Amino acid sequence: MIVAGEDKRRRHRESGWWGDKTFADLFAANAEAHPQRLALVDAPNRGDFAFGEPQRLSYAELEAEVDRIAGALIVAGIGKDDALLVQLPNISEFVALYFAAAKIGAIVSPAAVQYRSHELKGMISVVEPKAFVCATQVKGCDHVGVAAPLLDGIRLMTFGPNPPAGALDLSTAAGDEVALAAHVAANPVDADDIFTICWTSGTTGVPKGVPRSHNHWIAVAGAGYEAMKVGPGDVLLNPFPLINMASIGGITMCWLTSAGTMVLHHPFDPGIYLRQIATERPSLTIAPPAVLNMLLQNEALLAAGDLSSLRVIASGSAPLAPAMVRGFQEKLGIIIVNVFGSNEGMSFITGEGDMPDPDKRASLFPRRGTYQRPYGEGRAPNIESRLVPPGGGDPIEADGVSGELQIRGPTLFEGYHNAPERTAEAFTDDGWFRTGDLFEIAEGGDFYRFVGRCKDxxxxxxxxxxxxxxxxxxxxxxxxxxxxxxxxxxxxxxxxxxxxxxxxxxxxxxxxxxxxxxxxxxxxxxxxxxxxxxxxxxxxxxxxxxxxxxxxxxxxxxxxxxx
Known part of the structure; x- marks a missing residue:
């Protein structure tokens, strides 16, 4: 497993971007400060796409569930640095499992619910998990049946009714408080330890696992927190699967930082989504551009909903249409925040404060954005970047010239898991990550404009x-x-x-x-x-x-x- 070298750790800590807090520490602090505050809300249609009644958990209730699951994992032989390959929809158990793993120092490797044996087989060969965790019921899926033949020597763990023989039923398994306390005392978790191994979006050939530490995730959070103007106790609606940068580094990190309420949604359903906005009253949410284009152009659907609580919608993964960004701002008073990110650690975010003009905000990203450092005074960039001609050469400094974006800094992963050749291909000799994305400098050097993928x-x-x-x-x-x-x-x-x-x-x-x-x-x-x-x-x-x-x-x- 690739982790940061001592020199990088020292530099990132001295810069104020890395420190000593883990996901478990952040959550425990919120639970102690706000035990009765509503922490987590399931989608109202949870029983239709998965199982069980929707849960509404306070921080104290969620903390109890985290401890129960963590204790059950210890009893089952899961320890520090053991990997869990997890295939769950956005349900409260998935969130609890993340923090249970964080508490005992285990690694969560989340897989999309749509993946089948082809993708899972490749992931298993790369991450070598100690256990596979899935739900016994997910609409349109048979995760147990698909995964079972692949789990040679890998423990099967499930949430949901009617667990298969031999599986550990995490819905009912009792934790062991004494064993958990002993494990935590004997196996302290460092914020530099790898916490997740997410996967690149491509599914051809062997997938690429992206290890990220607690500090990697925390370093990403500042940009999103500021651009989306997140405030203490905010309600955040999360419709993206809990498997990638948008959901973990975006909504989940903002939720942790604000000690707010996270409302889950999955799979995407416009009617359910709008109903949750009307009933749960979130201040911010995220949505793909295609969904926002559809909503803005469907006046009947918008008229039937109530979006008045929304202050911000973050969107990305594809270029934003200026007409859409302007339309939400002028017609509904909602600011669209432009996001460009990747599991490897790319994170450019443009809020209203960065670019008030909605047409320009649709395509521009701050080139030298500075943010409040989590472990230091003052503000600083959380990412370094440069543009290099696709064929090689000196970094580009002039406006309007396309080049490949290369990045480095505290948000960036160290290399692909168990894939030294792919890692070597992805980094330059002087340590910059080749994103494969084409950008150009714009607005007199202050912004980047996304041009496209090098290969596209x-x-x-x-x-x-x-x-x-x-x-x-x-x-x-x-x-x-x-x-x-x-x-x-x-x-x-x-x-x-x-x-x-x-x-x-x-x-x-x-x-x-x-x-x-x-x-x-x-x-x-x-x-x-x-x-x-x-x-x-x-x-x-x-x-x-x-x-x-x-x-x-x-x-x-x-x-x-x-x-």
Whole structure:
């Protein structure tokens, strides 16, 4: 397992970004200070997608559940640095399990509920878990049945009714207070210890595990806390699965920092989501761009809901449409915060204070953002960054020149778990992480603008074109529910521009209706799509990102049939 070297630990601690608090410490402090405050709320439809009645737990009640589970894990032989591969939906037990593991020094490696044997087999080979934890009931899934054949020598643990023979039923298992206290005393957890091993979103080949310590997560929190203007005791609605940067580093860390109330939601259902906003009265939430575009354009759905409690919605994972960001601010008084992050430790966040103009906030990120350090006085950047030409060369300093973003600093992981070759490929010789993302400097050097993924660039007649730039503009098209731009092979130009779209109504959308709209936004002519493909829905991965390569493959298959 890769952990920070002594030199990095020293520098990060001296900088004020790393310290001695663990997730368990942060939670215990909140429980002691606010035992009766509402800590955690299940989704109202929990029984439909999983099992059991929705829970509403105070900090004292959640702390008791954390201790029970932690004691049960100790009795079952789970100890410090043992890995738990966990496949659970967003239910209160998942949150309790995280903090139980933090208390005993175990490692949580969370897997998406949609994953099946192909992905799980790869994860097991990488992380070598001591136990696999899942629910006995999840709508549309058989996690026990899928995982059981893969668990050679790995203990099966479950939450939910009718646990299989031989499994440890964590819903009912009694903890051992004496054994837990003895373990904690004998096995102190360091904030530099690895706490999670999350996974990159790609699912082809062997997945990449991303180890992160307590300090890695805490260093990420400051930017989101400030950009979203989180206040003490805030209510936060979390619809993203508890498996990645947005959910753990975003909502969960803000919840811990504010000693607030976290409201869970899963799987995404617009009706349930709006009902939770109306009844639980959150101050902030997160949502993918496609959902926000849909909500803003569905006046009937918005009229039936009550969003008046919301101050902020954070969004990311894909370019934001300026029309959407402006629409939420002007029509509903809700600030959209632009987020760009990754499990490896990338974390750029643009709030209203960083960029008041909603149109610009949709595409810009602070280049030199400073935040309050958790273990030091004053403010400082929590990430260092530079742009380097994709083919190599000196760092870029001029506005408007695309380059690969490279980062380093206290938020950044140290390397992929049990994958030295992939780690070596991901880092430069001088220690910078290659994100694979193309950015350009903007606004006189104060901001970055996302251009696209290095591998997704369309090269038409020798000119580089960012598909994300076109997607972003089309996010405001009144006839399109979704749009995805990609390259098509061309014998003359090398590549041309294809566009897959989902119409907002029943009728097809013509190429002229798309290109006229883009011309109206003053897009260069050579960037206009040249072939349209109508889809019923765009394929997305488990983090709700459109799978551009799969869209392209589907379009090429259509062309082959036409040939």
């Amino acid at each position: 660039l369309i090269i038409r007649g020798g000119v580089n074109i960012s598909p994300e730039e076109i997607d972003q503009l089309l996010g405001g098209h009144p006839l399109l529910a979704e749009a995805c731009t990609f390259s098509l092979p061309d014998p003359t130009m090398g590549e041309r521009i294809g566009l897959a779209y989902v119409p907002r109504g029943a009728d097809d959308v013509g190429i002229g209706e798309v290109t006229d709209y883009l011309r109206g936004h003053d897009l260069a002519v050579f960037k206009l799509p040249e072939r349209l493909f109508r889809f019923d829905a765009l394929p997305r991965n488990v983090t709700n990102k459109v799978m551009r390569s799969e869209v392209r493959d589907m379009a090429l298959a259509t062309l082959e049939k036409e040939a």
